[in-house]
Amino acid sequence: MKNLVVIGFIGTQLDAGRAAGRWEKWRPSVALTQREDLEVHRFELLYTPRHLSLVEQIVADIAAVSPETLVRPVALDIADPWDFGEVYAALFDFASGYAFDTGNEDYWIHITTGTHVAQICLFLMAEARYLPGPLLQTSPPKRQGVGEIGGYVLIDLDLSKYDAIAQRFARAQQDAIALLKSGIATRNPHFNRVITEIEQVAVRSKAPMLLMGPTGAGKSFLARRVFELKKARRQVAGGFVEVNCATLRGDGAASALFGHVKGAFTGAVAERGGLLRAADGGVLFLDEIGELGQDEQAMLLKAIEDKTFYPVGGDREVGSDFQLIAGTNRDLRREVLAGRFREDLFARINLWTYELPGLARRPEDIEPNLDFFLARHSAELGHRVRFSAEARRKYLAFAQSPAAKWSGNFRDLGASVMRLATLAEGGRIAESLVETEIARLRALWEPVAEGGRAGCLLTPEAWADLDRFDQLQLEAVIGVCREAASLSEAGRRLFAVSRNQRASPNDADRLRKYLARFGLDWRAVKTGAT
Incomplete structure (x- = not known):
C-alpha cells in the first residue's frame, strides 16, 4: 500500500476555532484525519504567513486525533489570495520544487478550503499534472457535533478513465471530422489522416496553417470548413475572409490586403480598411500565397507575428488578430531557394503544413464524392437525380481508371456531375448519357494526356x-x-x-x-x- 499524502490550503474560516466548542464544528482539514477509513500519512498544509497562529492550532489538533499523521506547514508568499496570477505562480513554484514520489505515495489535492481562486488554481495544476493526483472534495455532516466528520469524494481529471466521457469526446471528434469533410465518407487513408490531424490542430491552435495541393484539390473548401468548426466551438468572433493572391497585382495588392489612408496614392480619395482588418477575430485564407510580391510578404510577416501593420501611406500601426490559413499549388521550398518567396515567412507559416492530394491520387474517394455532388445538384434542381445501375458502373470504372486525369480535380468532377444531372431525362442518368460525358472528359483532358x-x-x-x-x-x-x-x-x-x-x-x-x-x-x- 502506498502512503497517502494530502495537499491543500488551510481554511481561514472553515478550519478556524480555538475554544473547546471547536470540536463540535466541522473543520475540513481536521476532519480528514479523523476518518477511520482513511490513514493520512502526511498533510502538506499550505498557508500564508499571516495565518501562522491558526496553522499551529490545526497542527496541534491533528496531532491530538491522528498522531500518525505528519503535518508539514508550507508557507506561500501570497499577498493577495484573490489574485489569480499571484496564487497560480506560488502554487507552480511549490509544485516545481516538490519531490513527488508517485511510486510510493498517492497524492490527493484538497479543494474544499482556500479562496475560490486557490481552488481554481489547484484544479488547473492537477489538470496539467503538475500536482499528480485526483481532486479531493470534502463535505460537512448533516448535523454538527462531536465526532461528526462528513463525507468526501475523489475527482480524477484523467478523462481516459471515464468511458462515458471518452465516448462523448470520440463522438465530438467524429462530428468535427465529418464537418471538415462535409459528411463525405472518404476512404483514402492519407487524406483521412490529414483531416484527423487538422481537426486536432484547428480546435487547439491559432497558429498559421498551410494547405498545399494542385488547383481544385479542395484547399479553399477545407479552409472554410476549418473556420466553421472553430465557429461552432466559439473559438472565433470574426468572419471568414478569402482572397486569391493571384488576383492581386501591382500597387493595389498592398492596399487590398493592408488598406490605405486617404491620399496615400493617386486615386486614394478615401480610407480603406483592407482584408486583414476585415478578418480581425476570424480566419484569413490567402489562397495562392506564393503569388504575393516581396513587399507584401514582408508586411504579412509582421502582421502575423505582431498582429499589427501599417496601412499603405500610414504612419500609425493598426491591429488585427486573425488566424492565417494559406494555400498554394507551388512547392514553396523551391520558391524560397529561387528567391521568390521569403524564407522567414515560409518558416512562420510552415508550422502546420498539409498536402491535399489531387483526385487522381484518391480513386477510392471518387464514389463518395460523386454521391455528394449528385445530392447537391439534385437539391438545386428540385428533384432527385440518380444513375441507372449500368450507367453508374460504367462512369465509376472510367473515373477510377488511369485514363481519367482529373486535371481540374474536384472542379472537374463537380462540373461533370452537374452536366449529367442537368441532362438526365426524368431524373435518370442513362448509360448513353454517361458515354457522352466520358467522351467529353477525354476531350477536355486530351492536351494533358498528350504531353501538356x-x-x-x-x-x-x-x-x-x-x-x-x-x-x-x-x-x-x-x-x-x-x-x-x-x-x-x-x-x-x-x-x-x-x-x-x-x-x-x-x-x-x-x-x-x-x-x-x-x-x-x-x-x-x-x-x-x-
Whole structure:
C-alpha cells in the first residue's frame, strides 16, 4: 500500500476555532484525519504567513486525533489570495520544487478550503499534472457535533478513465471530422489522416496553417470548413475572409490586403480598411500565397507575428488578430531557394503544413464524392437525380481508371456531375448519357494526356517519336521557360548546378541548343506557337 499524502490550503474560516466548542464544528482539514477509513500519512498544509497562529492550532489538533499523521506547514508568499496570477505562480513554484514520489505515495489535492481562486488554481495544476493526483472534495455532516466528520469524494481529471466521457469526446471528434469533410465518407487513408490531424490542430491552435495541393484539390473548401468548426466551438468572433493572391497585382495588392489612408496614392480619395482588418477575430485564407510580391510578404510577416501593420501611406500601426490559413499549388521550398518567396515567412507559416492530394491520387474517394455532388445538384434542381445501375458502373470504372486525369480535380468532377444531372431525362442518368460525358472528359483532358504544354508545341507524330524520358524532360523544361522572364533567366534556373563547373557558362546558349533539338525556339515556347 502506498502512503497517502494530502495537499491543500488551510481554511481561514472553515478550519478556524480555538475554544473547546471547536470540536463540535466541522473543520475540513481536521476532519480528514479523523476518518477511520482513511490513514493520512502526511498533510502538506499550505498557508500564508499571516495565518501562522491558526496553522499551529490545526497542527496541534491533528496531532491530538491522528498522531500518525505528519503535518508539514508550507508557507506561500501570497499577498493577495484573490489574485489569480499571484496564487497560480506560488502554487507552480511549490509544485516545481516538490519531490513527488508517485511510486510510493498517492497524492490527493484538497479543494474544499482556500479562496475560490486557490481552488481554481489547484484544479488547473492537477489538470496539467503538475500536482499528480485526483481532486479531493470534502463535505460537512448533516448535523454538527462531536465526532461528526462528513463525507468526501475523489475527482480524477484523467478523462481516459471515464468511458462515458471518452465516448462523448470520440463522438465530438467524429462530428468535427465529418464537418471538415462535409459528411463525405472518404476512404483514402492519407487524406483521412490529414483531416484527423487538422481537426486536432484547428480546435487547439491559432497558429498559421498551410494547405498545399494542385488547383481544385479542395484547399479553399477545407479552409472554410476549418473556420466553421472553430465557429461552432466559439473559438472565433470574426468572419471568414478569402482572397486569391493571384488576383492581386501591382500597387493595389498592398492596399487590398493592408488598406490605405486617404491620399496615400493617386486615386486614394478615401480610407480603406483592407482584408486583414476585415478578418480581425476570424480566419484569413490567402489562397495562392506564393503569388504575393516581396513587399507584401514582408508586411504579412509582421502582421502575423505582431498582429499589427501599417496601412499603405500610414504612419500609425493598426491591429488585427486573425488566424492565417494559406494555400498554394507551388512547392514553396523551391520558391524560397529561387528567391521568390521569403524564407522567414515560409518558416512562420510552415508550422502546420498539409498536402491535399489531387483526385487522381484518391480513386477510392471518387464514389463518395460523386454521391455528394449528385445530392447537391439534385437539391438545386428540385428533384432527385440518380444513375441507372449500368450507367453508374460504367462512369465509376472510367473515373477510377488511369485514363481519367482529373486535371481540374474536384472542379472537374463537380462540373461533370452537374452536366449529367442537368441532362438526365426524368431524373435518370442513362448509360448513353454517361458515354457522352466520358467522351467529353477525354476531350477536355486530351492536351494533358498528350504531353501538356510540350505536346501541344510538337506535331502528334513528333511527340509520339520521343521516348517517355524525353517527353517528361521536355515538359519540365518548357514549364520553367514559361515562368521565366527571359531565355537567360530560364537557363540560369535550369543549369544552376552544372554552370559552376564551366569556365565560361552560357546558359542561354545551352538552352537554345536544347530546344532546337526538338525544332523549338524561345518565341515558340513563350507564345505557344507550333
